[in-house]
Amino acid sequence: MSVYKKERQVTQSVSGDEVKTMATTADLPLTEDRNELVAALLSAWLPAANELSRMMSAAEYADIMPITVLVHPQTGETRE
């Protein structure tokens, strides 16, 4: 099985009611039908997002800072 499939073979069920709660927290008014639509897509995405979070929580990455603005090295610094 490809890495690609491994990354999203699991689903993590999120209900419309749970989305409703999260939307309330975000002050985002959603109708019932929207709750269900959001729940379906979120259920597909969350397992991989949580897997990535687990990976990045490992001790070996403790010193890694997030990239929010990229500052590249000079070209010569990436050559031998």
Place this chain on the structure above:
Amino acid sequence: MPIGTNISELSLAAASAAVASRELSPVELVDACLERIDDIEALRAYIAVYAEESRQVARAAEAMMKAGHRLGPLHGLPIALKDNIAIEGKVTTAGSKILADWKPDQDATVARKLKGAGAIIIGKTNQHEFAWGGTSANPHYGAVRNPWNPEHFPAGSSGGSGVAVAARTCYGALGTDTGGSVRLPAAVNGIAGLRPTIGRVSNAGVIPLAWSMDTVGPMARTVEDCAVMFNAIAGHDPRDPGSSQTPTQDYTADLERDVKGLRIGVISDYFFEHLQKPVHDAVREAITLLESAGAQVIEVAAAHIHGNISAQLTIESAEPSAYHQRWLRERPDDYGDDVRLLLEVGEMLLATHYIQAQRYRAVLRSEFLDAFKSVDVFICPTLPFTATAVGETLVEVEEGAPEDMLSAIMQFTGVPSLTGLPSLNVPCGFDDGGLPIGMQVIGRPFDESTLFRVGAAYQRNTDFHERTPVVLG
């Protein structure tokens, strides 16, 4: 060298040479492009066409030529801009209903630079709404269609720019690329397209999708054409806080160099898994061709590449949802169904998901910078499949196993998007149905010249970029 004999069949470089030698006038170029735009109106490539204004500017450009003033290689050449790039006083919709009447009060820096280089902005191209998606099935301005087969999609989000170039309605176009939105439509429309190093081209005046990954890039018929356009738009811009001060160079300088001794990195266990066979075979053959031309192929392991799709989805969801937060509450019904859903889901992801994805980027970037000590470029497919039918939301990369279009389409474009590395799409074949296939050449930060060198060397030995789309045949 001219691609063909008709005016609209000329490459940008050939048209530029013809203007410089006064074999052709800018007025003739504009008229030819406007005629072609009319011919392919059904493909929905454009949101706005500036016909009369383009003719006026062309006459002025012609007058300058007669007076001995040529602004540069783009002087008098019709160029199209994606409609999320601001032009002063012109409606700039970003493919949305929300901005249907918005007129910016100044040009985006890239628009200003193109005008200053003598380009004639012939129109604004259709796109996926707010650039948040990969199909360009726009609910407000019509679904963009592929000139190689109008029943198929042009990819996106810069689908209109890809079609506008492939269908010979302009000599080049600008797109924007967050998760692949220049490279994907370049690939499925059979043209060249560059995602530059983040910070190399100004984003000032461009409606954002995801600030930390957005770039503007040239799309053109040939690699050489892309390099000529890139010369005009690259460089530092004080208006863009993310703009780099690294000096620019002449990006056409290495176009004639061969690839002898160049080290090509290949990551087989990611980039050559889970893709359609014609795509696999075409890109492998392209690598073999470059190897026969003197390049060295080196297999590289990239342990941290797994996870890049999720990181893209998280970042590309959270950042747009922040940008659109007010409109999503005040005007939710003015979004198309798919973009509205993506924006809503983006509000449900946790801050920790976002931050861990941004930390993952640092790990992935470090891994690739290390790899560039032993290779000069990476080559891989641009996307794992050829153009699907217009309107499809699922794609069968493997027969009988439909999967979500959005996740599947960004499978291979994510590494440059997340790491900020430059990446060039080069046409490298067609499937049995005559639909184009593209490969990515990925390089070191600010080393776009090497990408152009590899792409141009490949195009000297192939003719995929010279073939004409079906709708024009």
